[in-house]
Amino acid sequence: MRGSVLLLVGLFLVAAVIFVAIQKPPPPVTETLGPAPPPRPLQADAEGYYEPGYQFTVAGRRFTRLTLHPETFLTFTRSGTRHEAGCVDPVIRTERVQLRCDLERVGTVMIDGRFLSRFATTRLDSPVLSVFVTIRNQRGETVYSARDTFTWHPPQ
Numbered sequence: 001m002r003g004s005v006l007l008l009v010g011l012f013l014v015a016a017v018i019f020v021a022i023q024k025p026p027p028p029v030t031e032t033l034g035p036a037p038p039p040r041p042l043q044a045d046a047e048g049y050y051e052p053g054y055q056f057t058v059a060g061r062r063f064t065r066l067t068l069h070p071e072t073f074l075t076f077t078r079s080g081t082r083h084e085a086g087c088v089d090p091v092i093r094t095e096r097v098q099l100r101c102d103l104e105r106v107g108t109v110m111i112d113g114r115f116l117s118r119f120a121t122t123r124l125d126s127p128v129l130s131v132f133v134t135i136r137n138q139r140g141e142t143v144y145s146a147r148d149t150f151t152w153h154p155p156q
Contacts, residue, residue: 043128043152044094045069046120050129050150058135058144059106066099066111066129066150068092074101074109085109094118097131107137121152128152 050066057063061076061083072090076083085103099111113131121128127149135144 041120042094043115043117043120044092044097046152048152048154049075050152052133053127053149053151054146056144056146059137061103061106063133068097072099072101074099074103074111076103076106097129103135105138107135107143110134110136116149124151124153126151 047069052063055062055064061078064077065075067073072087074085085101087099087101091098095114097111097113101109103109111131111133113129115128116130117128129150131150132147133144134142137143
């Protein structure tokens with residue numbers, strides 16, 4: 001009798017293993033998330049202009065702003081008149097800004113710097129760009145050289 005009980009228990013165990021093996025596993029539980037938030041805009045791509053923390057004058061023209069997008073140029077003013085200097089082959093990346101701009105009757109303005117904030121800011125009083133500004137006259141002599149920080153402003 002003992003042998004038949006063991007045989008019966010063995011058959012029951014084999015049947016249980018076969019039953020468990022052929023069962024489908026439950027589908028994995030997945031959370032449904034809402035749409036992903038839009039990526040934050042980068043400061044390097046922000047349209048608008050940058051004002052220097054220190055306004056200086058070269059050849060009677062005051063440096064008032066730097067514009068990177070949609071076009072890259074520097075703005076100087078003289079007696080209320082705006083003079084813009086276009087920039088040749090600007091390098092504007094998230095980690096670096098490098099510009100070379102020619103200002104008529106003054107010379108060449110070179111700007112080399114970096115963004116202090118990777119993402120575009122809404123704080124208009126916070127410096128977001130740190131650069132080294134060098135201005136050389138038409139003879140190649142350095143007439144201005146300094147480090148400065150710039151604040152960003154949306155387009156007007």
